[in-house]
Structures are given as C-alpha cells and as structure tokens.
Amino acid sequence: MTDREAILGAIQDRPSEPVRANPAFNPQPGDLREQFRTNLEKLGGRLIDQAEFETHLTRGTWADPASGQVSTAKGVWEAEVGISVALAAVASTGSLILANTPGTYRLSSLAPPTSIVIVDASAIHAGLAEAFDNLPSDTVVFVTGTSRTADIEGVMVRGVHGPGVLLVFVRDP
Amino acid sequence: MSSRVEDYASHLNQETIDSVRGASALKVTSRQVALKAVFVDADEARANAAEIKNYVLDNLSKLLLELEANCEKNGIQVHWAKDAAAANRIILDLCRKASPEGGTIAKAKSMATEEIHLNKHLEEAGYQPVETDLGEFVVQIDGDTPSHIVTPIIHKNRRQIAESFKREGLGEYSEVPEILAMQAREYLRQKFKDAKIGISGVNFGIAATGRLVLVENEGNSRLSTTAPPIHIALMGIEKILPEERDLALFIPLLAGSATGQTVTSYTHLISGPRNNNLDGPEEVHLVLLDNGRTRVLNGRYREILRCIRCGACMNVCPVYRQSSGHAYGHVYGGPIGAVLVPAMEGVEKFGDLAKASSLCGACEEVCPVKIPLPDMLLKLRDDAYRAKLNKDGIPWGPFAFGATHPGAWRMGLKMLPMASKLPHPLKKGWTESREAPGREGRDFRRWWHDRS
Numbered sequence: 001m002t003d004r005e006a007i008l009g010a011i012q013d014r015p016s017e018p019v020r021a022n023p024a025f026n027p028q029p030g031d032l033r034e035q036f037r038t039n040l041e042k043l044g045g046r047l048i049d050q051a052e053f054e055t056h057l058t059r060g061t062w063a064d065p066a067s068g069q070v071s072t073a074k075g076v077w078e079a080e081v082g083i084s085v086a087l088a089a090v091a092s093t094g095s096l097i098l099a100n101t102p103g104t105y106r107l108s109s110l111a112p113p114t115s116i117v118i119v120d121a122s123a124i125h126a127g128l129a130e131a132f133d134n135l136p137s138d139t140v141v142f143v144t145g146t147s148r149t150a151d152i153e154g155v156m157v158r159g160v161h162g163p164g165v166l167l168v169f170v171r172d173p
Numbered sequence: 174m175s176s177r178v179e180d181y182a183s184h185l186n187q188e189t190i191d192s193v194r195g196a197s198a199l200k201v202t203s204r205q206v207a208l209k210a211v212f213v214d215a216d217e218a219r220a221n222a223a224e225i226k227n228y229v230l231d232n233l234s235k236l237l238l239e240l241e242a243n244c245e246k247n248g249i250q251v252h253w254a255k256d257a258a259a260a261n262r263i264i265l266d267l268c269r270k271a272s273p274e275g276g277t278i279a280k281a282k283s284m285a286t287e288e289i290h291l292n293k294h295l296e297e298a299g300y301q302p303v304e305t306d307l308g309e310f311v312v313q314i315d316g317d318t319p320s321h322i323v324t325p326i327i328h329k330n331r332r333q334i335a336e337s338f339k340r341e342g343l344g345e346y347s348e349v350p351e352i353l354a355m356q357a358r359e360y361l362r363q364k365f366k367d368a369k370i371g372i373s374g375v376n377f378g379i380a381a382t383g384r385l386v387l388v389e390n391e392g393n394s395r396l397s398t399t400a401p402p403i404h405i406a407l408m409g410i411e412k413i414l415p416e417e418r419d420l421a422l423f424i425p426l427l428a429g430s431a432t433g434q435t436v437t438s439y440t441h442l443i444s445g446p447r448n449n450n451l452d453g454p455e456e457v458h459l460v461l462l463d464n465g466r467t468r469v470l471n472g473r474y475r476e477i478l479r480c481i482r483c484g485a486c487m488n489v490c491p492v493y494r495q496s497s498g499h500a501y502g503h504v505y506g507g508p509i510g511a512v513l514v515p516a517m518e519g520v521e522k523f524g525d526l527a528k529a530s531s532l533c534g535a536c537e538e539v540c541p542v543k544i545p546l547p548d549m550l551l552k553l554r555d556d557a558y559r560a561k562l563n564k565d566g567i568p569w570g571p572f573a574f575g576a577t578h579p580g581a582w583r584m585g586l587k588m589l590p591m592a593s594k595l596p597h598p599l600k601k602g603w604t605e606s607r608e609a610p611g612r613e614g615r616d617f618r619r620w621w622h623d624r625s
Contacts (some may be wrong), residue, residue, distance in 0.1 A: 003463075004253040007410065010467035011234040018415055019224040021422040024213040043438075076452070077366065093425075093436045102449035106399045110392055128421035128436075135417060135442065137247075137382075139453065142440035147392040150432070151308035151324060152350040153331050154196050160307055160354045161361065162392025162438070 025092060025127055032091040032124045033170065039094025043145025044158055045166040048116070053169040056081050056116055076105055082112035082163070086119040086143075087136065089168075092127040093144055096168065100139040109143060115163035117143070121172050178511075178529035182496030189328050193320070193497045196327045197488040203433025204485055204539065211425045211435050222426055223543040226479035229413050230470060236380040236413045237461065243383025247445035249457045256464050257289035263460050264291060264372070264405055265298055271403045271456075272369035275299035278401075279365050281387070281394035282306035283374025284322050284482055285407045285462055287504040291372070302372070303364045305393035307357050314341050320498035322505065323431045323484035328497050361393070371401035371454065375408035376481070377423060378459070381416040385443040385459065388427065395439055404443075404454040410461050411470075411478040417442075423481065426541040430483035465517030474516035474549055479542040480509055486536035486546060492529050501526055508536035512549045515556075524557030586618070 001009075028035045037047050076082065084104075086096040096117050100106050109115050125131045131142075147162030158164040208215040229236060241251045254260035268278065278295060280286065280302050292313070295302045304313040308325040312318060315337050319325030326334070331348045339346045344356040373394055377386040385406050387394050398404045414423060420440075428434040447453035469478055487493045487507030498506030503514045503523065511530060515523040527550045536546040575582045590612055 002253070003255040003259050006255045007253055007461070007463045007467060008234050008237065010463070011237075011470060013234050014231040015235075016228055016231045019221070019228045021225060021419045022221060023218050023422040023425070025211060026213055039435075077362075095436060095440075100444075100450050100453060103451065105451045106395070106453050110395050110399070128424065129418065132417045132421050137444055138448070139444040139450075140442045141395065142436065142442075143438070144436045144440070145438050147390070147438055149307045149354060149391050151306075151311070151326055152334055152353055153192075154199050154324075155331075155350040157351050157354040160358055160391045160393075161305070161396055 021129075023129070028092055032126060033121060035091035036089050036094055036124050036170075039092065040145070040166075040168060041094075043094055043166075044148070044164075045094065045145055045168055048167045048169050050169065052167075053116065053118075056083070056114075056167075076107045077111050079112045081114045081116060082108040082110075083116045083118070084109040086117050086123070087140075088123040088125055088131065088134070089119045089170075090125050090128060090131045090142070093142075095128075095131070095142045095144040097131060097135075098141050098143060099136050100141075101136070106139065106141075109141070110162050113159060113163055114165040114167065115143075116167045116169065118169045118171055121170050124170075176525045176528040177502050178492065178496050178500040178526065181500035181502075182492075185495075185497060185500075188330065189497055190495065192328050192330050194494045196324065197494050200324075200433060200485075200488040201539075204430055204488070207429035207433040207435060208426075211429060215429075218422060218426060219541050219543050222422055222541055223479060225414070225419055225422070226481075226542050227476075229415065230411065230475060230478055233410065233413070233470065236415060237410060239380040240378050240383060240413055241461075243380065244378075244385075244445075244459055245383070247383045248448075249383065249385070249443075249445050249459050252458060252460045254460055254462050254464070257462075260289050260407060260460055260462050260464065261291060261294040264407070265294060267403070267405055267458055268295065268298070268300060268370055272300075276301065276369045277364055277367040278302040278370045278372055279368035279393075279397040280304050280309070281371070281373035281389070281397040282309050282325070283372070283407060284504060285374045285409055286372060287319065288464065289407075289462070291407075300370075303361070303368070305361050305364065305397055306389075306391060307354060307393075310357060310361065311337060318499065319504065320506065321484055321487055322482050322498075322507075322509070328499070365396045365400045368397070368401040369403070371397040371399075371404045373398050373404065373406050375406050375412055375459070376427070377414045377420065378408050378412055379415075379417050379420075379442075380413050383444075384417070385457075386414075386420065387441045387443070388424065388437045388439065389441075390432070390434075390438040392439060395441055398441065398443060399453055402454055403456045403458070404446075405458045405460065406443075407460045407462055410463055410466050412481075427481050427483050430485040430539065430541040469513075469516045472516065473552060474512060476544050477509070477512050477516055477549065479544055480513065481542060482509075483541055484509075485539040485541065489535040489539050491531055491533065491535070496529070501529070508546045508550070509544075512544075512546060512553065515553055516549075520553065520556045520560055524553065524560060527551075527553035527557060583618075586616075 149160040493507040511526040
C-alpha cells in the first residue's frame, strides 16, 4: 500500500455543503487612494510622484522589464533599487499585488534594499475579498509594507531580508 | 506523577521568564487592537473560520484529491508521507537528485519540518540546511530549539543574541537590534545565492486552485522559495482551504492573532515552477504529511486540526508565560501543544501535558478558529487517568467512599479531631517546615443546626 492510499484510506469524509467566507470589515475613512496611502504609510511605505520616480531611474537602478525600463548594468542581487509594476493594490491594507507574469522577475521587488512599485490608480481594490476574487493564475505576492522582523525582544526592524525602503508611484491614466 | 512542564518551570531562570512574559503580554494587547480594527465583529469572523475548517475536516479526502489534481495541473509535483520517516526519506531523495554532492539548503521557517526533525536528517546526509528566519537562525547557531511557534527566540534577549553572533563571526558585538538584523541579512544573503535547494512549510494549500500560500514578514521565505532551483514544501494534510476567497478571512485572522498585524508583509501564492519568468525555481514539490493527523481526525480531539498555528493561545496562557515553550518537551508548546502532541503521539507518552493548565479558558477566548482547548485538556486528563498515568500518591478511595456516603462522612468528621493526632504520610510534607494547625472554634454542622 502506498502512503497516498494509506492516508486517504484512513479518512472517512462526512460530505457537507461548503461554507462561504463572509468576513465583515470595518469601513475606513477617505476614498480608495487616500486609504491606500494611509495604510501604506503606517507600514513604512511612502508615495512618490513622477518627478521623484524619474530621479531613481537615473541612479543606476535595476528595473523589471514590465516597467519598460530595463537596466541590467547590475544584476538583480547587486542593484540598489528594484522597480516592479503591480497588478493592483488593496486600499484597506495598503498592499501591492505583484504577479510573476512571463518575462518578469520575482526577485526585483525583494532582493534590492529599495523597492519601487508602480501601480495604476484605477487598479486599487477596496479590500482583500475583491483582491482575492480577481487574481491571475501566475505566482502572486501581496507586498504589505517593508520587510520587517520583531524577533529580537519584539523591537521592529525594517529591511531584514527584503527591502527596508518601499516607494510607490501611483500612476494616473 | 508531576507534569514535565512543572518540573521544567521550577528550574527556569528569571531572565528567561522575564523575556517570555514581557513579549507574550505585548502580543496579547496588539492582537486585541488589530482584530478589533479589522473586523466589525471578530467573534463572528472566528466562528466563520471555525466552520470553514470544520468543512475542510469533514471533506478532507475530497479536498486533498482536489489539491493534488490542481497542483499537478500547475506543475507542482505532489508526494504523500504517512509519517515523519517517510517525509524525511522523500525530501532527502529529492535533495540527492537535485544536488548529489551535498551543499547549502535555504530553509524558511516551518513547524512541520521541526516536527519531523528534518535538519538532523539533512545534516547526517551531508547537507547544510540553513535556517533563514532571523529567530530560527539564532536557534540553529545556538544548537537550541524554538520555544514558540511564531516567535522562536521569545526566550532570548538581545545580549544573548549579540554574543551568539560575535561567536559565529557575523560581526562586531552590538546590542542594537538593527545592527544585529543587518549582520544576519549580510550573512544569509550569501546562503540564498549558494543554496541548491529551498525548503519551506505551507500556511494554506488552496484546493480549488492548487496554490501554496506562505505568509511571512522578513522576506526570507520568499527568498528561500525563489532563489534556489528547487523548492520543496512540506504541508500537514489539514492545512487546506477550499478556495482563495477564504484567504480574505484567514489572512487577517492569522496575522492579527499571531503578531497583531492586519496582513503580514508578504503573502505569497505560489502557482508552480517558473513559467517563462526570469527567475524562480525550476521544480516545485509538495510533500503532504500525515504523521498522526488521520489518527487525530478519527478521535475525540478532531477539532484541534482546525489550528492555523498562530500561537495566540501560548501568548495568553499563564502556564506558558511562567514556564516557556521548552517546558513542554516537544516542538509544539503551550495549550495547542498540550492537546496536539498527546493527540498525535499518544497519551501514554505526553498525557502529563494536559496538567500544565489552570483551565482558565483564555486560550479558547483568543483562538481564531475557536478550538475548545479547555474541554480538550479535561478530556485528556480523563484519558491519562484511565491510562493510569496521573497517579499522585494520594489514596482517593476512602475519600470517594466518604464523599458518597453521608453517614460515613458525618462519622468521619466526628473522628477527625482524634485522627489528626495520628501520624500520617500525607502530613509529612506540610509539617517538615511548619506546625500543623489545630482545630479552632465550633463545629460547623452544630452551628448550622443550632442557628435558628
């Protein structure tokens, strides 16, 4: 008998109707863009405008091809700044949703100490329920604030393995 | 038989007690604040989560087959392990195939790998598994074990960590948490680049889409599952959720209960190996682990399998706070460990853990999936008693006779003044350092009878 058979054989299902997740979330003040900004800032992130975004492009950055700005002078591990394009954002949590679509890196938002993420203003979901209902089939990561740890005496430290600086450029159409 | 937890706690130093107690108390407060801010009614959310997990347990074989089929569709190779030995063998075979000459393995934090003592097996086979979560890394270089399922070094302070880092040559001695974290970042960066294999656990396996969900704050889990050419994930068979929509409930419940966050920094939904991407693993393997879980499923502690490993029950437990997770003698400590461990591994070996509780009920109050932990602890005490484990040396038989026979009881009370003059083995512990108190005042029964 294989382990698969042994495990499945030891389980007797009691068939029942699926239960739907229906969490009720507290409303937050402001429009979606305002909520996103507030929550992002609480977690150590910051919004930047187009002018500031462009200064980073000239700083020997490393960019994700999807942003249309590729500079591979430095590898993704050595770059100071990584630029990624988010599929969407979540207002109620300040999260950015990055999809690993063909031709993109997973590490561009993770390995460099500064992460810059571009997101379209029209792609901000209200909450997590809408976000999870609209995911693509690619590998996806929700980035919510900077990398952080509180393993040492509960003291919060940013940028332990991932980026300690998170800058977001909300692009208007 | 006294409980191993009691024995351990009685020898614990004050520094450790202070570390554990302080950090636990902080997390209890931040949990309350986070859940209250997120949910209109956190209790309703917990009840909803409990129902979904009950559905999972009631339909587990169906959901496992669905998960397997969808993972395979995504290019994730699925393996089944009935026990720890099988899981270690499967993982080791995969490592030997990927890197026969040994080498570095980047490990993300995973209680399931702790449960099967994977690192020991990998090391014996010539591999260097490196724990990359900051806390787990400290545990590993110190040859220690995690004392909490979410915050593994809750029992250590910054001075102890600084000394370990200096000893291991990570940098100059510093008690500044930022500097210590950067020393670890620097050291572990190279390990991620060197690693031939990445190993992680799984927080939720989504049956409907075949995706593996991992939550974390540091980024080490993403690095471990992205940088090496092979990713192996180990998942307990109960950690399934039916669909992705369930995450909108479970992610904030887990983050709030575990660390007082709304969402952790990274919520990773892994769809499989790289797919015309510029990085990511070429192979992804999922190992489904039973190791006693089907036994629990078919027994009276079934509901413990709803657990999502947040550690809130540990933080709030007065016994855990006073004794630290190591006292429980297993990777799972606190109230969850006191039930899960004897349920999985047998009451004969771990039945005494159920005594490590004041039955105050705080654990059930905070559990995000409403596991009736105090009820289960009582049932376990009963099981342990029936297995003739909890013998405390007190002859309860005569007491039971007296308590159920009022005549004998009254007779006994009349004789008590005389009996208390007699030597008795039970009195010895008390009278070694103090005088036994004498009888004072009037007889209660006489007073009650005469009072009108």
